[in-house]
Amino acid sequence: xxxxxxxxxxxxxxxxxxxxxxxxxxxxxxxxxxxxxxxxxxxxxxxxxxxxxxxxxxxxxxxxxxxxxxxxxxxxxxxxxxxxxxxxxxxxxxxxxxxxxxxxxxxxxxxxx
Amino acid sequence: xxxxxxxxxxxxxxxxxxxxxxxxxxxxxxxxxxxxxxxxxxxxxxxxxxxxxxxxxxxxxxxxxxxxxxxxxxxxxxxxxxxxxxxxxxxxxxxxxxxxxxxxxxxxxxxxxx
Numbered sequence: 381x382x383x384x385x386x387x388x389x390x391x392x393x394x395x396x397x398x399x400x401x402x403x404x405x406x407x408x409x410x411x412x413x414x415x416x417x418x419x420x421x422x423x424x425x426x427x428x429x430x431x432x433x434x435x436x437x438x439x440x441x442x443x444x445x446x447x448x449x450x451x452x453x454x455x456x457x458x459x460x461x462x463x464x465x466x467x468x469x470x471x472x473x474x475x476x477x478x479x480x481x482x483x484x485x486x487x488x489x490x491x492x493x
Numbered sequence: 494x495x496x497x498x499x500x501x502x503x504x505x506x507x508x509x510x511x512x513x514x515x516x517x518x519x520x521x522x523x524x525x526x527x528x529x530x531x532x533x534x535x536x537x538x539x540x541x542x543x544x545x546x547x548x549x550x551x552x553x554x555x556x557x558x559x560x561x562x563x564x565x566x567x568x569x570x571x572x573x574x575x576x577x578x579x580x581x582x583x584x585x586x587x588x589x590x591x592x593x594x595x596x597x598x599x600x601x602x603x604x605x606x607x
């Protein structure tokens with residue numbers, strides 16, 4: 381059974397720092413991996429999606445990498461801002477073609493001014 | 494604007510009552526999903542549907558029921574058989590053909606049962 385782990389569970393940094401969030405999964409047979417952002421009491425916003433054949437994806441200050449063989453993904457946030465404060469979730473989709481996402485428990489990020 | 498709407502945003506019910514959560518999408522997506530989120534836990538899949546009039550149980554379907562009479566709508570009923578219904582419920586949708594099958598989420602409904 382696929383399990384997804386995110387470390388750390390919480391992270392507090394001063395504004396301007398570059399930071400890395402980690403996601404690991406136990407079964408490397410995945411179709412894709414998505415990183416989401418969730419603000420308190422809100423739904424999920426998709427940040428980046430990496431297909432299994434890809435190594436990384438970039439969007440603005442965000443860069444996500446995928447190492448399928450080792451079961452790891454990282455989300456790199458450059459020059460963090462207070463507006464980046466949120467919970468970041470990663471989710472993997474099994475290699476079945478239909479997207480039944482398996483989620484990690486998230487990393488709660490606080491960026492202080 | 495294309496997107497997913499969920500209503501209501503907050504819902505309060507007495508124990509023993511059934512309650513229905515609404516989910517509508519205008520993204521022309523084929524597949525729709527219901528997830529449950531509890532504090533400190535990841536999202537867990539309740540039910541999903543790939544096509545109208547067809548749906549499958551997810552990992553925690555006990556005490557829940559769904560219908561898919563229209564492509565745009567996928568309501569979730571939380572029945573009195575659900576032992577611990579208080580949670581944040583999220584609806585999502587995606588295409589079924591054409592990679593990369595990205596899932597899009599609604600704003601959620603917070604259900605409190607007392």
